[in-house]
Amino acid sequence: MLTLNIFLSCLISGILIGSVLSLFSLGLTLVWGVMKVVNFCHGDLMVLSAYITFYVWRYAGLDPLLSLPLIVGIMFLLGILLEVSIFDRIVEESVTTQVIVTFGILLSIRYGIQAFLGPETHRITTGYAGTVVALGEVTIPLTYLVGSVLSVTIVLLFFWWLKSTFMGIALRATAQNMEAAKLLGIDVKKMYRIAFGLGIGLAGVGGAILSTIYPIYPELGGFFQILALIIVVMGGLQSMVGTYIAGLIIGAVEGVSALLIAPSLKDVVAFILFIILLNIKPTGIFGR
Amino acid sequence: MKSKKVEPKHLLFCLGILILVLPLITLILDLPFLCNTLFLCIIYSVMALAWNLLGGYGGQIHLGYCAFFGVGAYVTAILAVFYDITPWVGIPIGGAFATLLSIPLGFAFFKLRKLWFAMATLTLSTIFTLLFQVLGPGGSVGITLPFSPGRELYYMSFHGPWVYTYISLLVLMVEIVVLYRLVRGKLGYFLLAIREDEDAAMAAGINVLKYKMIAMGIGAFIMGIAGGIWVVRFRFIDPYTAFDQINFSLYIFIASILGGIHHFFGPILGSLILMPLTEYIRVLVVSHFPSYYGLHIMVAGILFLVISLLLPSGVMPLLEKLLEKSFK
Amino acid sequence: MMNILSVENVTKRFGGLVALHNVSFKVRKGELIGLIGPNGAGKTTLFNVICGFYKPDTGKIIYKGRDITGFPPYKVAKLGVGRTFQIVKPFERLTVFDNILTWALVKYKMFQEAVEKAKETIEFVGLADKSNVPAHSLILQDKKRMELARVLAIDPELILLDEIAAGLNPTELKNTMEIIKRIFESGKTIIVVEHVMRFVMNLAERIIVLHHGEIIADGTRDEVSSDPKVIEAYLGVKEV
Numbered sequence A: 001m002l003t004l005n006i007f008l009s010c011l012i013s014g015i016l017i018g019s020v021l022s023l024f025s026l027g028l029t030l031v032w033g034v035m036k037v038v039n040f041c042h043g044d045l046m047v048l049s050a051y052i053t054f055y056v057w058r059y060a061g062l063d064p065l066l067s068l069p070l071i072v073g074i075m076f077l078l079g080i081l082l083e084v085s086i087f088d089r090i091v092e093e094s095v096t097t098q099v100i101v102t103f104g105i106l107l108s109i110r111y112g113i114q115a116f117l118g119p120e121t122h123r124i125t126t127g128y129a130g131t132v133v134a135l136g137e138v139t140i141p142l143t144y145l146v147g148s149v150l151s152v153t154i155v156l157l158f159f160w161w162l163k164s165t166f167m168g169i170a171l172r173a174t175a176q177n178m179e180a181a182k183l184l185g186i187d188v189k190k191m192y193r194i195a196f197g198l199g200i201g202l203a204g205v206g207g208a209i210l211s212t213i214y215p216i217y218p219e220l221g222g223f224f225q226i227l228a229l230i231i232v233v234m235g236g237l238q239s240m241v242g243t244y245i246a247g248l249i250i251g252a253v254e255g256v257s258a259l260l261i262a263p264s265l266k267d268v269v270a271f272i273l274f275i276i277l278l279n280i281k282p283t284g285i286f287g288r
Numbered sequence B: 001m002k003s004k005k006v007e008p009k010h011l012l013f014c015l016g017i018l019i020l021v022l023p024l025i026t027l028i029l030d031l032p033f034l035c036n037t038l039f040l041c042i043i044y045s046v047m048a049l050a051w052n053l054l055g056g057y058g059g060q061i062h063l064g065y066c067a068f069f070g071v072g073a074y075v076t077a078i079l080a081v082f083y084d085i086t087p088w089v090g091i092p093i094g095g096a097f098a099t100l101l102s103i104p105l106g107f108a109f110f111k112l113r114k115l116w117f118a119m120a121t122l123t124l125s126t127i128f129t130l131l132f133q134v135l136g137p138g139g140s141v142g143i144t145l146p147f148s149p150g151r152e153l154y155y156m157s158f159h160g161p162w163v164y165t166y167i168s169l170l171v172l173m174v175e176i177v178v179l180y181r182l183v184r185g186k187l188g189y190f191l192l193a194i195r196e197d198e199d200a201a202m203a204a205g206i207n208v209l210k211y212k213m214i215a216m217g218i219g220a221f222i223m224g225i226a227g228g229i230w231v232v233r234f235r236f237i238d239p240y241t242a243f244d245q246i247n248f249s250l251y252i253f254i255a256s257i258l259g260g261i262h263h264f265f266g267p268i269l270g271s272l273i274l275m276p277l278t279e280y281i282r283v284l285v286v287s288h289f290p291s292y293y294g295l296h297i298m299v300a301g302i303l304f305l306v307i308s309l310l311l312p313s314g315v316m317p318l319l320e321k322l323l324e325k326s327f328k
Numbered sequence C: 001m002m003n004i005l006s007v008e009n010v011t012k013r014f015g016g017l018v019a020l021h022n023v024s025f026k027v028r029k030g031e032l033i034g035l036i037g038p039n040g041a042g043k044t045t046l047f048n049v050i051c052g053f054y055k056p057d058t059g060k061i062i063y064k065g066r067d068i069t070g071f072p073p074y075k076v077a078k079l080g081v082g083r084t085f086q087i088v089k090p091f092e093r094l095t096v097f098d099n100i101l102t103w104a105l106v107k108y109k110m111f112q113e114a115v116e117k118a119k120e121t122i123e124f125v126g127l128a129d130k131s132n133v134p135a136h137s138l139i140l141q142d143k144k145r146m147e148l149a150r151v152l153a154i155d156p157e158l159i160l161l162d163e164i165a166a167g168l169n170p171t172e173l174k175n176t177m178e179i180i181k182r183i184f185e186s187g188k189t190i191i192v193v194e195h196v197m198r199f200v201m202n203l204a205e206r207i208i209v210l211h212h213g214e215i216i217a218d219g220t221r222d223e224v225s226s227d228p229k230v231i232e233a234y235l236g237v238k239e240v
Helices: A004-035 A042-060 A064-090 A095-117 A142-164 A166-176 A178-183 A188-211 A220-234 A240-260 A263-280 B008-029 B032-057 B066-083 B087-109 B114-122 B124-135 B162-184 B186-196 B198-204 B208-234 B245-259 B266-288 B295-310 B316-326 C043-051 C073-078 C096-107 C111-125 C140-153 C170-185 C197-203 C221-225 C228-233
Strands: A132-135 A138-141 C003-014 C017-028 C032-036 C058-063 C081-083 C158-162 C189-193 C206-211 C214-220
Touching: A004 A042, A004 A138, A004 A142, A004 A166, A004 A188, A004 A220, A004 A240, A042 A064, A042 A095, A042 A188, A042 A220, A064 A095, A064 A142, A064 A188, A064 B295, A095 A220, A095 B114, A095 B245, A095 B295, A132 A142, A138 A142, A142 A166, A142 A188, A142 A240, A166 A178, A166 A188, A178 A188, A220 A240, A220 A263, A220 B114, A240 A263, A263 B087, A263 B114, A263 B124, B008 B032, B008 B162, B032 B162, B032 B186, B032 B208, B032 B245, B032 B266, B066 B087, B066 B124, B066 B208, B066 B245, B087 B114, B087 B208, B114 B124, B124 B245, B162 B186, B162 B208, B186 B198, B186 B208, B186 C096, B198 B208, B198 C073, B198 C096, B245 B266, B245 B295, B266 B295, B266 B316, C003 C043, C003 C189, C017 C043, C017 C058, C017 C189, C017 C214, C032 C043, C032 C197, C043 C073, C043 C081, C043 C158, C043 C189, C073 C081, C081 C140, C096 C111, C096 C140, C111 C140, C111 C170, C140 C170, C170 C189, C170 C197, C189 C197, C206 C221, C206 C228, C214 C221, C214 C228
Parallel strands: C032 C189, C032 C206, C081 C158, C158 C189
Antiparallel strands: A132 A138, C003 C017, C003 C058, C206 C214
């Protein structure tokens, strides 16, 4: 029975999830902006982080919210490692090569997880997982609320860092005009490392938070990759703020459509939207 | 240089004879694994070669060729099960349907430049799987081809993979002849132009959309036929198998890159390497460590990664050099 | 039909920026026109509009009496308009010969005829000895010559050359000018966009000057070089 309250619950929950999606998509925008590379395996790296969070929870008993700094640290380092070993080499290469390489990583991660960790679905069930917060008649799961508060905080921190620190400004400069940045003495290679590390770190946070909300399985990466792409394209590829807002919108759409459309068709709707979006406005709704 | 008696031509001839005879040998010696792997090698050669027309020559990385495969498979199955039409006729019709499908898909996707094209086509597997789950005959359960003793030839129901291997070989031969001629002619040059620089191609007077559509249309037809052959071989199709992203979108891509996308025979070479490798790991792993299912795909992924970083032109150039050296 | 090309009131905006404003001029068959103007004046944009790479916001392009406004570039090329690009666009991995052959194949349906045309053209521009060299390994001058050869291979009636002289040293410039003169003498209509004054002034009888997207002068060499508006636009830099 569709009542306004149920609708609002879904809508608000959706927007809250959206803030987590935004976080993870910002990582993709960052990598694209600074390195001009689209990372096909972003979604799978996020799922990897979710798996790590899960195993840390299962074997060390650490609540995901507490293990978050650890996870982010691991993912940040992983990002730098990937950049140094692989991505550095493909920055200047053709689009085809970038597709191929990031694809190889995607397959290695996704099926590595499946082969070594099993294809089963895992769920993190913390003590407070089932609790629901009620605002009047509208109900929102606590995990959503906590997750979104956390992600909003991190995003704000991230935006602050970008605007106020030297490193952040240098990063933005490199994204806007690499030649000029080089002339100013900015070490572009270092920028790549940091951008990629941060990008994967953000994906890591997204993964960790989402693991408290969604059940995780190896193929989840594919779905989130497309979501991230939709968000990034909608947000205009280079615009951080645009990406953020697009994330909220997509979250809302996801939340509401789960209600109105059969769950199995939800993915199809998202993908078809993606194709339509690419056709009508390749520069996104907020792009130039 | 003519002092040696053995020339590359002789080697190729021997290889050709070997491939022609091998399926029969596996039948006689009862080597089911080898027989099946051979089938896969040939059918994947068919598919990868078709993919490479748009991929290697046209420069467009289409990651959703499984859509054409699955449609071909389904049409063949539907015609056999619901209309009692023999797959000998149904398979080409399946190919035709796949080509028809390629037209609206072309309009939807070809506006997008390389990267976005790859991303958008990646969604096709999921879309078609879900579409056929919900709307397809047989739904999630799929369709099984009839088991009709006495009418085996009609329903293309043969014991063991070896007949299907010969059918696929026939398709491959025809495909090689036709594609080779096309690629050496106008179509080949125009596709290369599109790959190298679309704007310059336009300025030359090349209708870029038209030629991309032609390349994909041909590829779709062949994929549809491959799908039909797959269905008669395995006697069964369902949405998950038909539109399997790994097997029918990604493997053919990997095979082409592995062998060398800039060489005509590259995709064939790649399939001949990829299939035995992945099959061996899959069968080995499944028999000894069933919980490690998926390892073969991970290995394919790592191989892919390594090749793309260290050998971006694929294995073919190495092979050519090797042949050159041995025959000098 | 004396006018092979007629550009009528063409305006093109990119967001808030007006790249071309009310541009109009006519080109007679057999003319060699120099299109000059400071950087950012809109010269390449004008070429792109004529060839169909951009659609004008207002105005028309009439080619041989036919309204071709909004035609896709390949259609315009097939009608007989050939162009080169300011930043050369070779088919990098193909050989020089194959580059030219590809263009020839558009015009010449029979493969052998196209091959003949390509051979003829490659000789004409003087690249015959580099036939089998991959295009990416050529020096700039040769890449530009190849661009010219490609354009010639489609037997255009109107040729648009976008900064064909940029980046060439004096000897190379002289060579290129010779080739263009020969092309012109064979009866083609040519519009040359140029920065290098010496090149343009020596080649073209008629000069059109574009500045901030508008035509500020359209006349003979002498008229234009003594036009105060032109001199002002170039801030007194005038090299003849």
